[in-house]
Amino acid sequence: MTRPGPKExxxxxxxxxxxxxxxxxxRIANSIGPAFEGFAAVAGTLPFDLEPASFLRVQTVKAAP
Numbered sequence: 001m002t003r004p005g006p007k008e009x010x011x012x013x014x015x016x017x018x019x020x021x022x023x024x025x026x027r028i029a030n031s032i033g034p035a036f037e038g039f040a041a042v043a044g045t046l047p048f049d050l051e052p053a054s055f056l057r058v059q060t061v062k063a064a065p
Contacts, residue, residue, distance in 0.1 A: 003036040005029050 004012070010025040020028070 003029075003033050 006022060006025040006029045009028045010020060010022065013020045013025065
């Protein structure tokens with residue numbers, strides 16, 4: 001995933017039902033930018049075999065005797 005800019009942040013916030021101003025979208029984009037840059041080296045290489053919904057399912061399944 002590429003680093004989202006203010007335009008993408010604003011669109012995602014609007015879709016989520018939490019509209020933000022252009023100024024706020026710009027601040028959000030600037031604050032999360034370093035995280036995207038930090039993970040750029042491993043982007044697309046991390047295993048996504050367990051997503052958050054699966055975690056709860058795995059925790060609630062009883063082990064076989």
